[in-house]
Amino acid sequence: MSHGDESGYGDDAVRTDDPYSTIGGTRQTRTRLPDGEGDGYGASRRPARKPRSLVTVVGVVVLLLAAIAFANMGGGDRNDNGDGAGGAGSKPDSSSTAATGTKPVTGKNGTIPSGFAHDEQGAQSAASNYAVALGSVGMFKADTRRSIVQATHDPAVVENLLAAMAKAYSPAFFKNVGLNEDGTTPSGLTFVSRTIPVGAKVTEQSGDTATVEVWCTGLVGMAGQGSTKPVTATWFTISEKLKWVGNDWRIESSSQKEGPTPVNGDNRASTADEIAGAVEGYGGFTYAR
Template sequence: MSTGDENDYGSDAGRSDSIGGSGQTRTRLPEGDGGPYGGARRPVRTSRSLVTVVGVVVLLIAAIAFANRGGGSDTAADSTDGKKPGPNATAASGVKPVAGSNEGIASGFAHTDQGAQSAAANYAVALGSDGMFKKDSRHRIVNAVYAPDVASAQLSALDKVYSGRKFLTSIGLKADGSAPTGMTFVSRTNPAGAKTVKTAADTASVSVWYSALFGLAGAGSTNPVSESWYTNTFELKWINGDWRVTDFSQKDGPVPVGRDQTASSAKDMTDAVKQFGGFTYAR
């Protein structure tokens, strides 16, 4: 999907340069062995030759435009050996996003390196959402994201964490996980990139780097919305036609340098959360 080659075609083909003010023109055309623009200039050609050359150039441009409409190979976007990704590692692949949905979470990812990255990014969004703080939605998310053989154990562990009164009150929520009257709870994950750590036939380890917005928006909030950066590494397994999480770990950063910007008011932050919906991600 790189358009770098496109810029080389037709840049000088057909360009006429005046010679000594005589009115004569010579046409610079590509040579076979001299790089994009060849060696010496060729003499003036007949109109029939020029028509042939122009026709070739038009066909080349049309072919490039057609190729860039999408549907190309995603080989360049894949990185199955965990090596440093190329400069186009996070470029749009041209592969259509998944059409499936499971409990509001994208599903039906491709059995490829790119599909594993897309699944991990989507699962990071779901597991970092405010839905994790309420029992019913938490159970739906966990059952949709985790492999069936580990979902039950994960539910038990997560229920202990997210249902604890001490934990909920420490972040300003009520015992049922809802926000106090007049407040808006914000928990949103925003992936910045993903990379494959390692892959096998039906397993993959994928890291997702993301920023997180977390806190209570509203006048008098003791836990205002703040930003932080993390990297989650998901262990994925191919089960029943889709990638599922078997385990994951989290670490801080990388953290960029913050700009010297004035924090928004509680009202502006509340309005932004309500007006700007979160994204799902597909590579």
């Protein structure tokens, strides 16, 4: 997370349309809170976009962490003119949102799914699962961060990326996101950082390389009574440039942009304890296209 609009590692720059975007467990957020008495999440309804305290710092970190993808190369589902899918008035192909029926991979590289097929379906599954891993709480701990980066990236970019991350995850950064200076979570609180893929598409593929866009929603913040950095949600699209290395897809470079973002519903914001209980009680998934 550099402090500008761009940052990168190796030969590929990390590009983003929003300086407050996120990969690696951090992201810009929008949330709607209820009116009336509050809990650890605040007391009254707030505007859709808050001053960027946690989000600003978190978003900055993300740009450095971003090791997921490439810039948008156009639509994977193309119209007759060869450009992005869906011209004015056109209907999306049903196959663009339907599951393939291909079973998820059964292999694991540490805790991360591995052994993806050497085709478009495999590339989409790999990109989705890697987005989840790179947006997890594990990225905030040095040992698990190394394991995640090694499991998801081309070995040629791993060490440079880890060196950049070591500088980004500083005591000052941890403090700004609500953690203790050593990266541990304050007593009585639960640190939340999750990325949830909504859909994926291949925008370019040629032999042993593929570019995949993963549309995601995500959660980040502190859950628990007394939290001053409540868990909030955001929507963003990650683009991953993948390379076939060691009989599996690995990330060469990455970028992300904000949205597409749906209209917020009128759901009541849950209490801090409800959010903490949900995060601790519900596990994640292995994603397959």
